[in-house]
Amino acid sequence: MTGERTFQKFKRLIPKKAFLLWLDSLRKDYKLIGPVKTGNHAVFKEVDSSEELFMEYGTTMLSPGKLFLYKPNEELFRFAMSGKITIDEIAPIAEKQIIIGVHPCDVNAILYLDRTFLGTFRDPHYEARRKNTLIISLNCTRVSENCFCSSVGAGPFLHAASGYDMLLTDFESEYLVEIKSRKAEELFGLEGRSAGRDEMRLKAEKEKSMKSKFKKAINVSGLDNIFAENMDHPIWQQTAEDKCLSCANCVMVCPTCFCYDLRDEMSMDLKTVTRYRCFDACQDIMFAEVHGGNFRQRRAARLRQFVTHKLDQTNQYGVFGTVGCGRCITWCPTGIDLTEITREIQKFKS
């Protein structure tokens, strides 16, 4: 992560086969996680061999960051309730793991989660896993139907300076391998052709051609003000009535949504209480309820909270909450599209 000593940021062209064999050689020390094809979909999961990997995948339903770094469910404390109460803090499990094939949007999403969990208050579980995880990103070779990362600068090729370990670009039979961290430099022993100016030019051309393939786009200029000035735009109420189910699928598949709930579960013999954390969603009716009032009682207000948290509210972390992965559009049962909502509001503005 940041603050590391300098290292050699070399770029090499490595035959795909050789690269994957190298990955397999790391399996004795690392858990290997990557995209795997199941039915018509790809899922990030642990694999026994690089042969299982499906590197040409378009998109996954759940992002690797919210499966293997920020976990859906996490036990935090166990209380023993007999006599004087004692607290047992569950230690972070720091298993070494490699996540391969992480698309640029998902790497950016992990960098976003870092802002939440490695900020003033650091989450020990997230931090331990983050430190023990090698992230190998893969520039996109396909644009899925709902991708709009190019509009928000989060893809299709990765430009983040740090926070991940390696970047791969598909060069037909080879990968262009770029080393992005000291850890990666130390681990990566493969010799190959050094990539020079020509290869980098080719990479830039590939990126340009990818960018031309996007079907979805969003104009982000001035969004902060546009949303703030249109809090009561009819689109919110209309979408909330016609389409929004408050099912929270959008939040659950969003790679940057970080909200969680802390829950206690007491054993039936009343002797132990487990306090765990799990993802929570602003679409949940109880989410903003306090005694005597609910700040987002209306479905429209909850929908607006999600959309504006992704597209304005950059005052929070200085970046957009969206990485343009389009998952919330794909997995919304009724097809609510935040780019359409934005366009509608922008139309009203002009």
Add this chain to the structure above:
Amino acid sequence: MNKLRLGFFKYSCCMGCSYFFAYVHKHVPEVLASFDFVFIKLLSSKGTPEGPFDIALVEGAITEAWQVDELKMIREQSKKLFAIGSCAVIGGIPAIKATTPELDVEKRVYKNLSSIHSIKPHAVDAYVKVDGYIRGCPPAERDLYEALTSVLTGRKPDFPQYSICIECKLKGNICVLIADNMPCMGPVTNAGCGALCPSMNRACYSCFGPMKQANSPALAKKFKAMGISRDDIIRKFTEFGADTIEFRKAVEMVYED
């Protein structure tokens, strides 16, 4: 510690919740250790429904007038009263008849109506104040323990009030509604089961009933667009939730369509 007095009352239902409570769930011995089963028909024909009770669990929908009287009496005698199972919580299976005139239903079943005194089916909370809902068919284990431990420790119970989709995604299931085009009721259904059916690659049929403020007409529209027939859509929303405001909205919309 003195055991708390527990009564388990059955109205119109399959008695599956009693069975689940007495035999099936994971912590039967612990429950027996903490509660004195003063009244539960499934286990004993003895006992009396006369209280007082520290906790009353009520299963079944209310479909006859005498049940209303007894239920009110039980409420008065019980410190805490929980509705258990879909029939008691939302009307459930007995409430399927809610959309048909009562006399038509009676005529369909009985030849001689002189001794039949059925009323419109309603959930328990239509008649008495309820301290919590242990939803599901069969009821959710976690919610049952939450209700029981809350009574034992004197705290307010906490039950989930969000959609099945949240539980489903927490498990990492691929969405059967989007990916497989199955008419899944998950988005409008209250959580608690741990997304059991979608985890088995089947569509949710909403046995837990609607979540609060569910937008069921929007889901009905989606089903229609998926090519589900009008009758099937109505069935989906009336199988368990025929007597709920949330699902009625969908049914009314489909009828008007």
Add this chain to the structure above:
Amino acid sequence: MKNPLKPIKAIIKGIRPEAEGVKTYTLSTEFPFVAEPGQFNMIGYPGVGEAPISLSAIMQVGDSTLRDGSFKHTIKSVGRVTDFLKDFKKGDELFFRGPYGRGWPVKKAEKKDVLIVAGGVGLAPLRPVIQIVLNQRESFGDVSLIYGARNEKNMLFMNEFKIWEKDISLYITVDEVSDVSKSPHPPFTKGGQGGITKEWSGGINVGLVTDLLDRVKIQPERTIAFVCGPEIMMRFVCRGLIMHGMLQSSLYVSLERRMKCGIAQCGHCQHSGLFVCKDGPVFSYKEVRGLPDGAL
């Protein structure tokens, strides 16, 4: 590494019934607890959960209110956690973590007139401010407290009014008279419609807090206002004070939100990019006026 979500055990040193359904708990833990006025703790109990509760008395840096490092929470039993606490007794254990958030900018108020406006249990988070004022009375100009509650049964810290009024002007009001005959604090005076407004010494007005704003002498340019109560009350108080010529930036409000973590992670208290737990709970009115989904 320590998990910031790990709760700390505290012992209840004393419980004082304050008003209907409201009790003040004096807590102490293994170390002297220091906090800023306006900050809050997550108070909880295993199996019940946690809730954000502001501190109603603290050992302040360079101050001697609670010398032993204990601290107080004044809690109304309404929710899951607070309802559970109502049966606790002296000597019982409970859990907390904190202090969290940004408190009242008391330093900024020095040498100025201070107007404190509170509604209901909203007086609890302002009590540490009053304590500072009383301890360093000469550092502040005119100090007034306008306090309203539904009725006198819901009024906090009534036993302390006598001490407070020696140094600050008190204006007390109720929305309704609950039971005049039984009230230990007659007489009630009609505040709303041109009646006499009594400063405390037993006098309670009838009417809204906002009615009293007109009766307090406010020098807008040298006044700083601290407001805490139901959000709708804060809205009208702030708007009223702006009518009096006060700047939005000299009005401070404390917001109440659902919180699970208190450390800007769980997202429950977010409003338009702000984490109320970290950026607040005290905000200048300028920062939060017109906040989407809020009442300000």
